[in-house]
Amino acid sequence: MEAARPADGSLPPVLHAEQAAAVQTVCGALGGFAAFLLQGVTGSGKTEVYLRLAEQVLARGNSVLVLVPEIALTPQLACRFVDRLGGGVALLHSRLNDSEREQAWQRVRLGRDRVVLGTRSTVLYPIDHLELVIVDEEHDTSFKQQDGLRYSARDLAVIRARRAGCPVVLGSATPSFESLRNVEMGRYRRLWLRQRAGGAQPPEIRLLDIRDQPLRSGLSDPLLREIGRTLAAGEQVMVFLNRRGYAPVLACYACGWLSDCPRCDARQTVHRGQGLLWCHHCGSQRPLPTQCPVCGSLELHPLGQGTERIEQRLAAEFPDVSLIRIDRDATARKGSLDHLLEQVHAAGAVLLVGTQMLAKGHHFPRVTLVGVVDADGGLFSADFRAPERMAQLLVQVAGRAGRGEKPGRVLIQTRYPEHPLLQVLVREGYEGFARAALCERAAAGWPPFSHQALLRVEATQAERPQVFLQGVVDALAGELSEGVELWGPVPAPMPRRQGRYRAHLLVQAGRRDLLHPLLDRLLSIARALPEARRVRWSLDVDPVDGL
Numbered sequence: 232m233e234a235a236r237p238a239d240g241s242l243p244p245v246l247h248a249e250q251a252a253a254v255q256t257v258c259g260a261l262g263g264f265a266a267f268l269l270q271g272v273t274g275s276g277k278t279e280v281y282l283r284l285a286e287q288v289l290a291r292g293n294s295v296l297v298l299v300p301e302i303a304l305t306p307q308l309a310c311r312f313v314d315r316l317g318g319g320v321a322l323l324h325s326r327l328n329d330s331e332r333e334q335a336w337q338r339v340r341l342g343r344d345r346v347v348l349g350t351r352s353t354v355l356y357p358i359d360h361l362e363l364v365i366v367d368e369e370h371d372t373s374f375k376q377q378d379g380l381r382y383s384a385r386d387l388a389v390i391r392a393r394r395a396g397c398p399v400v401l402g403s404a405t406p407s408f409e410s411l412r413n414v415e416m417g418r419y420r421r422l423w424l425r426q427r428a429g430g431a432q433p434p435e436i437r438l439l440d441i442r443d444q445p446l447r448s449g450l451s452d453p454l455l456r457e458i459g460r461t462l463a464a465g466e467q468v469m470v471f472l473n474r475r476g477y478a479p480v481l482a483c484y485a486c487g488w489l490s491d492c493p494r495c496d497a498r499q500t501v502h503r504g505q506g507l508l509w510c511h512h513c514g515s516q517r518p519l520p521t522q523c524p525v526c527g528s529l530e531l532h533p534l535g536q537g538t539e540r541i542e543q544r545l546a547a548e549f550p551d552v553s554l555i556r557i558d559r560d561a562t563a564r565k566g567s568l569d570h571l572l573e574q575v576h577a578a579g580a581v582l583l584v585g586t587q588m589l590a591k592g593h594h595f596p597r598v599t600l601v602g603v604v605d606a607d608g609g610l611f612s613a614d615f616r617a618p619e620r621m622a623q624l625l626v627q628v629a630g631r632a633g634r635g636e637k638p639g640r641v642l643i644q645t646r647y648p649e650h651p652l653l654q655v656l657v658r659e660g661y662e663g664f665a666r667a668a669l670c671e672r673a674a675a676g677w678p679p680f681s682h683q684a685l686l687r688v689e690a691t692q693a694e695r696p697q698v699f700l701q702g703v704v705d706a707l708a709g710e711l712s713e714g715v716e717l718w719g720p721v722p723a724p725m726p727r728r729q730g731r732y733r734a735h736l737l738v739q740a741g742r743r744d745l746l747h748p749l750l751d752r753l754l755s756i757a758r759a760l761p762e763a764r765r766v767r768w769s770l771d772v773d774p775v776d777g778l
């Protein structure tokens with residue numbers, strides 16, 4: 232099928248066979264509800280598929296809803312829609328002011344803008360003649376609203392498509408386990424893109440065993456050597472660590488003092504650049520001390536590393552190379568991310584250091600080496616979703632490498648190179664990983680093989696959440712049916728945050744139709760308890776964090 236000439240005058244790229252097949256299948260389903268999982272390896276050209284589909288729907292005189300994770304982090308996708316489709320694209324995100332929002336609303340209402348592209352709340356936007364819903368990076372946790380009205384924009388997008396009687400396309404290189412399960416159950420149809428666009432080779436991924444390696448600010452000699460070699464060849468390198476700041480904790484070697492946050496069960500992070508100790512959970516700050524606040528010793532040492540420390544180390548190792556750090560601190564000012572990205576695209580040999588901001592949707596064709604400083608955090612977390620998140624992040628980061636003519640390499644530093652999940656990820660990629668990890672979930676009875684809801688409670692007095700939750704448990708105890716379990720009350724993983732004590736009760740059921748009647752009962756019990764007035768509580772159905 233013919234694609235329209237883009238608004239910028241260039242010719243659209245030729246589709247590879249899998250892309251063409253995906254476009255044809257979804258177009259064939261226009262006019263009725265159908266759910267598709269577009270599972271495409273990074274660099275396989277999912278965006279081009281979205282664009283062709285949007286063009287088809289526009290040609291039929293109808294409208295398209297496109298949901299993206301966080302618009303500030305995916306400017307390239309938004310730009311491609313605008314460049315290609317010209318006017319007629321409404322971009323909706325949290326940084327619009329009221330009059331911009333009002334204008335966008337008018338344009339959509341009058342049918343001038345028939346592509347509505349935005350972050351999660353856009354799923355509720357009124358759109359006439361909706362004929363296609365697209366959710367890009369459907370695995371991204373930012374689709375879940377975490378406070379107030381808690382909802383999953385991805386799940387609502389599927390419901391909305393069903394109501395509108397139109398197809399929904401969920402796209403990802405690393406689909407959520409929920410969506411993979413829906414494919415398995417026949418609820419979603421999978422469209423594969425296994426081949427990279429433009430014939431680029433997939434990156435080669437290797438584990439770097441750092442058990443007996445001396446580390447310099449977390450970087451091993453083999454990794455530093457590879458970085459040096461790649462830069463010397465005039466190519467670009469990306470070093471990834473998902474922790475901003477200089478170091479996650481400051482410690483006194485004389486008395487053992489640690490930089491505890493006064494309001495949370497967490498440490499304040501060392502931020503050297505700003506001269507601060509800063510809690511990433513509640514935002515509390517204090518000046519970076521030069522002496523121990525308890526014993527007065529000067530033996531204060533930052534422990535562990537963040538991107539700031541990695542940057543400092545790399546600057547010392549490679550003084551002649553331009554170094555660009557991309558994380559929330561370095562991009563806090565509006566427009567600074569775009570500015571940094573321009574520098575990357577303009578320069579030759581560049582060393583990029585960053586957090587997950589680097590993993591999201593950006594295209595760095597000249598990066599041929601990605602170094603992952605630490606993959607181990609996700610392997611041993613108490614959160615059963617941590618391995619899924621780790622694999623998604625590693626695959627997304629790896630996908631930044633070698634999108635140009637030269638193949639990319641990914642080196643992952645780990646102290647657990649034999650870990651079965653890491654092994655399967657390296658050998659078989661995300662697909663094999665997901666298969667293995669889903670087996671573990673099935674054996675443990677965790678979602679997506681069960682359904683959960685979390686009753687979260689917090690209060691300024693330590694015992695109140697427990698008392699409230701115990702009241703709920705006692706009242707519910709007689710009404711539990713087969714196949715429904717209550718776990719708790721237990722303290723939250725971070726029992727105190729922002730000066731409030733937190734606990735929760737987990738409700739789990741094998742079937743959703745068993746869960747919901749119980750939740751109705753639970754809500755009426757919770758509302759009626761006298762303790763309810765002394766605590767803050769909320770019910771989170773399908774929680775994705777804080778378990």
Ligand SMILES: [Zn+2]
Binds near residue numbers: 483526528
């Ligand atoms: Zn001390």
Ligand SMILES: [Zn+2]
Binds near residue numbers: 495
């Ligand atoms: Zn705090």
